[in-house]
Amino acid sequence: MIERRAVIASTVGLHARPAALFTQAAATSPVPVTIAKGDGEPVDAASILFVLTLGAGHGDEVVLRADGEGAAEALDALVALLEQDLDAPEGSGQ
Numbered sequence: 773m774i775e776r777r778a779v780i781a782s783t784v785g786l787h788a789r790p791a792a793l794f795t796q797a798a799a800t801s802p803v804p805v806t807i808a809k810g811d812g813e814p815v816d817a818a819s820i821l822f823v824l825t826l827g828a829g830h831g832d833e834v835v836l837r838a839d840g841e842g843a844a845e846a847l848d849a850l851v852a853l854l855e856q857d858l859d860a861p862e863g864s865g866q
Contacts (some may be wrong), residue, residue: 776836776847778854785829790858795820798855802842804848808835817850 782790783859798805798817806814809832815822817836828834834854836847 773837773839774843775845776845776851778834778851780828780830780832780834780837781855781857783827783857785832786823786826786834786854788859790801791820791823793858794853795823796848797850801838801846801850803838803840805838805846808837811832811833832833842857 780786780790784790784841786794795818801818805817807817807826808814809826809828812826814835814837817823826834836850839849854857
């Protein structure tokens with residue numbers, strides 16, 4: 773099992789638009805991915821409902837886990853996504 777940690781950069785946390793963008797990316801991952809807030813129970817990262825129930829806010833640390841071929845690359849891409857302000861208006865450079 774491969775694990776990566778990320779700090780939520782979006783100002784609104786992992787809610788609404790940022791959660792939708794993240795879950796869409798997780799759904800296209802070549803391996804199933806889970807996400808947990810801190811030491812909490814992991815949930816399916818491709819489920820917007822489960823991701824929203826995490827209540828992950830700006831600055832919170834989340835743990836992503838996956839296993840299988842392509843897991844490291846998938847997790848690296850998802851971490852990079854979470855560490856951007858996904859709620860910033862497009863073209864703002866943030």
